[in-house]
Amino acid sequence: MPTLIRIEDGQCVEAESGxxxxxxxxxxxxxxxxxxxxxxxxxxxAALLDDGRAVGVRIEPAERVEDLAxxxxxxxxxAPAFPKFRDGRAYSTxxxxxxxxxYRGEIRAVGDVLREQAYEMVRCGFDAFEPADGSTPEQWxxxxxxxxxxxxxxxDDREPAFRERAxxxxxxxxxxxxGVQA
Amino acid sequence: xxxxxxxxxxxxMLQDRxxxxxxxxxxxxxxxxxxxxxxxxxxxxxxxxxxxAYMLRVAIPYGTLSGAQLHALADVSRRYDKGxxxxxxxxxxxxxxxxxxxTPDILDEMAKVGLHAIQTSGNCIRNTTTDPYAGATAEELDxxxxxxxxxxxxxxxxxxxxxxxxxxxxAVTASxxxxxxxxxxxxxxxxxxxxxGELGFEVMVGGGMGRTxxxxxxxxxxxxxxxxxxxxxxxxxxxxxxxxxxxIYKARIKILVSSLGAEEFGRLVExxxxxxxxxxxxxxxxxxxxxxxxxxxxxxxxxxATSVAFEARKAADKAFARFARNNVAPHKTPGYAIVNIxxxxxxxxxxxxxxxxxxxxxxxxxxxxxxxxxxxxxxNLVLPHVxxxxxxxxxxxxxxxxxxxxxxxxxxxxxxxxxLDYCALANARAIPVAQHIAExxxxxxxxxxxxxxxxxxxxxxxxCGHHHVGHIGILGVDKKGxxxxxxxxxxxxxxxxxxxxxLGPALSAPKVTEAVETLVETYLGARRDGERFLxxxxxxxxTPFKEAVYADAD
Numbered sequence: 001m002p003t004l005i006r007i008e009d010g011q012c013v014e015a016e017s018g019x020x021x022x023x024x025x026x027x028x029x030x031x032x033x034x035x036x037x038x039x040x041x042x043x044x045x046a047a048l049l050d051d052g053r054a055v056g057v058r059i060e061p062a063e064r065v066e067d068l069a070x071x072x073x074x075x076x077x078x079a080p081a082f083p084k085f086r087d088g089r090a091y092s093t094x095x096x097x098x099x100x101x102x103y104r105g106e107i108r109a110v111g112d113v114l115r116e117q118a119y120e121m122v123r124c125g126f127d128a129f130e131p132a133d134g135s136t137p138e139q140w141x142x143x144x145x146x147x148x149x150x151x152x153x154x155x156d157d158r159e160p161a162f163r164e165r166a167x168x169x170x171x172x173x174x175x176x177x178x179g180v181q182a
Numbered sequence: 183x184x185x186x187x188x189x190x191x192x193x194x195m196l197q198d199r200x201x202x203x204x205x206x207x208x209x210x211x212x213x214x215x216x217x218x219x220x221x222x223x224x225x226x227x228x229x230x231x232x233x234x235a236y237m238l239r240v241a242i243p244y245g246t247l248s249g250a251q252l253h254a255l256a257d258v259s260r261r262y263d264k265g266x267x268x269x270x271x272x273x274x275x276x277x278x279x280x281x282x283x284x285t286p287d288i289l290d291e292m293a294k295v296g297l298h299a300i301q302t303s304g305n306c307i308r309n310t311t312t313d314p315y316a317g318a319t320a321e322e323l324d325x326x327x328x329x330x331x332x333x334x335x336x337x338x339x340x341x342x343x344x345x346x347x348x349x350x351x352x353a354v355t356a357s358x359x360x361x362x363x364x365x366x367x368x369x370x371x372x373x374x375x376x377x378x379g380e381l382g383f384e385v386m387v388g389g390g391m392g393r394t395x396x397x398x399x400x401x402x403x404x405x406x407x408x409x410x411x412x413x414x415x416x417x418x419x420x421x422x423x424x425x426x427x428x429x430i431y432k433a434r435i436k437i438l439v440s441s442l443g444a445e446e447f448g449r450l451v452e453x454x455x456x457x458x459x460x461x462x463x464x465x466x467x468x469x470x471x472x473x474x475x476x477x478x479x480x481x482x483x484x485x486x487a488t489s490v491a492f493e494a495r496k497a498a499d500k501a502f503a504r505f506a507r508n509n510v511a512p513h514k515t516p517g518y519a520i521v522n523i524x525x526x527x528x529x530x531x532x533x534x535x536x537x538x539x540x541x542x543x544x545x546x547x548x549x550x551x552x553x554x555x556x557x558x559x560x561x562n563l564v565l566p567h568v569x570x571x572x573x574x575x576x577x578x579x580x581x582x583x584x585x586x587x588x589x590x591x592x593x594x595x596x597x598x599x600x601x602l603d604y605c606a607l608a609n610a611r612a613i614p615v616a617q618h619i620a621e622x623x624x625x626x627x628x629x630x631x632x633x634x635x636x637x638x639x640x641x642x643x644x645x646c647g648h649h650h651v652g653h654i655g656i657l658g659v660d661k662k663g664x665x666x667x668x669x670x671x672x673x674x675x676x677x678x679x680x681x682x683x684x685l686g687p688a689l690s691a692p693k694v695t696e697a698v699e700t701l702v703e704t705y706l707g708a709r710r711d712g713e714r715f716l717x718x719x720x721x722x723x724x725t726p727f728k729e730a731v732y733a734d735a736d
Contacts, residue, residue, distance in 0.1 A: 061427075086222065086305070088345025092422050095342050100457060116223060123341035147198045149191045151335040152411075153462040154342065161191045161335065162469035 005137050006106075007127040012141035015128070019056050019077065021110070035079050035110075038063050041071070049074050058110060061089035065096050072103050077128070082111035091124040098125035098155035118143035125155030184478035184552055185248050186331050188296045195338065196293040199300055203227050204286035211283060226306075226344075228299030229285055232604050236280040239302040240292060244312040244330035244354075245273030245557040249548035252555055254295040256540035262288055267540070269525060269533040271597060271648055272351070273311050273557040274302055278604050300338060305346045307337035307418070312354045313361045314556035317480075318566035320514035321357040323373045324381060328474045329410060330354050332465055335473075336411045343418045347425035348433035350418070351390075354383075363559055363675030365389045365397040366651055368435045369417060374404065381407040387417060387447065388439025391645035395681045396436040401448035408470075412463040416455035420447070480552050480567065485517025489570035502577055504626055505588040510573065517570055521551075523563040523580060524595055527587040528624035532598045532616050533561030542583045550576055559648075559675075560597055560636075562590065593635040593702070594620035597648055601641030601658060602665070608641035610658025610665035610691075615639055618695050623702075632702055635715045638673075651675035653716045654701060655682040656694065667694045671701070671727060672719050685724060686732050697731045704730045 006015040019033035024040050033054030036045065041057045048055050056077035059065060068078070078097060080090035090109070097103040108128035109121050115135040122144045129140065153160045188196075203223075210220040224230075228239040240255065247255075255275055259267045262284045263277040270276055280288070292298055301308055310333045312326045313319070333352060337343070343350075353362040356373040364370030370386035382404040389398030405413050417435075424442075426432045439447045496503040511520040523543065525533050535543075547555045547565055550572045556564035568576055580586040589595045596619060599605065601612030616639050623629050638652030642659075649655030651673040659666050666688035673682030689697055702715070704727050709718045719727065 086345055087427060088305075088343070088347075089423055089427075091342045091345065092419050095419075099459065099462075117345075119339070120341040120344050146202045147339065148194050151195070151338050152340055162465045164191065165189070165472060166466070166468060 003131060003134075004108075005129045005131060005135070005140050007122070012137040012144070014137050017130075019054070021058065033076055035077070038067065041068075041075075045071065056106075056108070059090075059093060061087050061093075065093045065101070069101055072097075072101055072105075075105060077106035077108050078103065079108040079110045080126075082109060082113055082117075085112040085114050085117060088120075091120055094121070094125040095155045115139050115143040119146055123150070123154040123156045123158065184480050185246060185554060186243075186327070186473065187476050187478065189476070192335075193293070193296070196296065196298045196300075199227075199298065199339075200286065200289040200293050203289055207282060207286050222304070224285075225303045226301070227285070227289070228302035229280070229282075230303060231606070232278065233602075233606050234604070235278065236282055236285070237276055237278050237604070238280045238285060238288065238299060239270070239274050239276045240297055240299050241302045241309045242274050242297075242557050243334050244310055244316075244327055245314055245559075246316075246327065247547075247555040247557065248295075249544040249553045249555070251295045251297055252540050252544035252547065254291060254297060256537040256544065258288055258291060259540070260537045266534055266536045268531070268600065269535060269557050269561050269563070271559050271561060271599075271646060272302075272309050273314075273559055274309055275557070276600070278600070303349075304344075305348050305350075306344050307340065307346075307350045307352065310334060310337070310352045310354060311362055311367075311559055313357055314558040314562075314564045315361060315511065315520055315566065316356065316556075318513050318518075318520050319357060320512065321359055323356050323375065325477075326354040326356040326373060327477065328470065329371070329373070329407070331473050331477075332411065332470060333414070336414070336463075336465070340418075342415075343422060346418070346422055347427045348430070348435075350421075350435065352414075358677060360675075360677040360679070361558065363648070363651060363679070365679040366391060366395075366648070366675050367398060369414065370398050371410070373407075376404045380404075383407060383410060383413075385413065385417075387451075388436040388444065390434050390436040391648060391650050392434065392436075393431055393643045393645075394437065394440075395645070395650035396440060397679050397681065398436070399439065399444035401444055401451060408467065409460060409464055411465060412458055412460040413451075413455055415463050416451050416458055420450045420454055424450075482515045482518065482567070483569070485515075485569065485571075487516040489517065489573075492570040492573050495574045501586075501588070502574065504630070505577055505586055506573065508588045508592065508630070509590045513567065515567075519568050519570055519573060521565040521568045521573065521576060522558075522590045523565065523585050524587045524590050525562050525585065526589055526595045526620065527584055528589075528594050528620035529617055530584075531613050532596050532620075535563075539583045539585055542579060543585070546576055546579055560591075560595065562595070588626055589629055591634045591636065592629040593623045593632050593637060593698075594629055595636070596620055597636075597638040597652070599639070599641050599646035601639075601647075605641060607644055608658065609643075609660035610641050610667065612639040612641040612647055612656075612658060615656060615658075615667065615691065615694055619698050622695050622699065632706070633714055635702070636674075637698070648675060649673070650681050651679065652682060653714075653719070654698060659688050661688065665691050667691065669694070669697055669701075669731070671724060672716065674716060678716075683724060685728055700730045701727055 035056040054076040058079045080093040209215045230237045353367040372384040385402040386398035509522040551565035596616040598612040598616035602608040638648040639656040640647035640649040655670040657668040668688040670682035
């Protein structure tokens with residue numbers, strides 16, 4: 001299993017993956033969680049879930065997270081993929097999962113995952129990472145917190161500058177929004 | 183309004199970025215990072231590797247500089263470069279002879295005066311540009327700069343939009359006369375009021391230059407101003423998800439908008455926007471008010487609308503009168519004027535400015551223009567708030583540093599990219615072509631007789647010189663190792679925006695100036711009263727111009 005860094009109680013820690021990535025033609029092992037393609041989840045997912053197995057979905061950049069919406073409550077993790085680190089579609093995928101669908105399960109970055117992207121990933125709602133560059137949790141935590149402030153709201157719980165600056169609580173605040181807490 | 187003052191948060195952002203980059207450069211110099219790994223990191227900080235050296239592009243947010251900032255840029259050019267800088271069509275400044283090891287120190291120096299190189303390259307949201315006359319012209323509906331600053335903050339290190347399919351450029355205009363080329367941007371925003379008098383933006387999406395130029399269609403006539411950022415977020419999210427990533431030449435949003443159609447693209451944006459929690463994204467009115475207030479207020483004097491000194495000098499001094507005619511624009515406040523400094527003295531490199539010139543302009547800004555300098559997308563500078571009484575003094579000071587060329591928007595006010603003299607992407611040189619044309623038309627009476635004529639030159643198909651929207655556009659192409667130039671006519675980046683059309687086969691370098699001369703003669707022979715080159719071209723079409731230029735061809 002690949003190295004995994006996970007955010008637990010706000011700290012980056014090394015963690016057990018608990019999941020095996022399976023290609024579409026690989027047999028399902030008898031134990032351990034599995035991460036499957038979106039297509040395979042749609043065919044085999046229900047049976048596995050009914051057996052009480054932990055199922056995660058690897059979602060490729062061109063795949064629509066909207067197609068998963070109904071299944072989200074049953075899925076143990078979503079793994080938006082970065083085929084190349086320059087491909088930024090997975091950021092929107094993660095942000096939609098947190099902001100729109102209120103998904104509170106694990107969102108794991110897989111593929112070409114480098115610590116130079118840690119800041120963006122954490123802010124978009126990723127909370128687990130399979131680093132491709134051998135990063136340690138310490139390096140990851142450092143990279144994720146380069147900036148003392150942030151300008152805009154995102155899928156994490158950081159307060160944007162315009163709220164830090166506000167001398168008094170503003171209307172239309174964040175109360176009642178689901179899923180923004182990573 | 184004066185200049186946006188950075189608070190401790192704004193300053194901390196710059197310091198943190200500079201510190202991060204210092205670490206990355208150290209890792210590169212020690213060999214821990216390969217050039218391949220370092221490339222995207224340096225690009226995020228505006229550092230390009232060009233033909234001869236590193237080039238550092240420093241952001242000038244919405245083209246606005248204080249005197250102290252311009253002095254700091256002069257210092258950088260003196261200490262770390264060859265004593266000059268190059269202002270770009272994105273209203274930024276580039277230094278072309280930078281050593282990698284110096285860049286962390288440069289960024290630290292920049293951060294001290296609130297300048298940086300953030301998002302001046304890479305596939306992210308680039309510097310937002312606006313009207314260089316903002317806050318000075320009576321034409322504007324409202325000052326666009328607070329909105330630009332709101333966009334700057336929202337787009338800075340936006341986690342979802344840092345790895346877009348391709349770079350992304352936004353322009354904001356607030357006047358009927360468009361000095362931003364708004365329709366040639368990924369997003370063009372035009373401030374307007376609806377029938378109820380509410381402030382909003384017309385949203386144009388999918389304009390651009392490059393190898394497939396488009397003018398951006400309007401996808402929303404009137405977006406309530408307070409929802410600007412959430413609407414931008416909706417556009418960017420649709421683009422980030424659906425924009426092409428398989429082909430760099432088809433990755434800009436213009437290709438997505440054009441392939442879906444503006445209507446369908448607009449529908450997707452509206453659907454995304456409707457589902458979005460706008461209250462989390464849009465900054466509240468209080469913050470917009472804070473930004474507006476952070477610009478400060480200019481305490482204009484109450485002055486008569488005319489100045490005795492100004493009128494007397496005009497009557498006595500032909501050169502000054504010409505400068506006043508061509509380079510000075512009306513100000514909203516009686517007794518003040520907007521002064522354009524054309525970095526286009528014939529024979530010089532368009533957009534280049536020496537350290538001494540920068541220092542002198544910075545001093546002029548401090549003394550005579552409320553500490554405010556603007557950079558224009560035509561690679562010129564503006565002193566936006568000069569008293570009519572001071573125009574003579576300012577003109578004399580500009581003359582002393584060789585920057586009183588009275589040629590704003592005339593034939594020698596040419597936009598040119600750095601081209602093959604610097605740029606690794608270029609096919610041909612652009613600068614010498616611009617210099618040659620400008621020298622040919624250096625005689626000011628003749629230039630004025632010809633009138634407004636915008637020549638724009640790009641050294642390759644990426645169109646950094648905006649040739650698609652030139653009244654005369656010139657594109658450098660490579661033909662079997664030789665530089666050739668394709669001429670196109672009829673473009674405009676202004677409110678009457680249009681894309682130029684290719685006139686005929688490309689010409690060899692020595693023939694370009696001759697061809698321009700022929701185009702001008704053809705225009706002068708055909709023009710009716712008051713017509714600009716562009717008007718005559720639009721009325722009579724390409725044929726007479728084509729026949730004249732290619733008369734000698736077989």
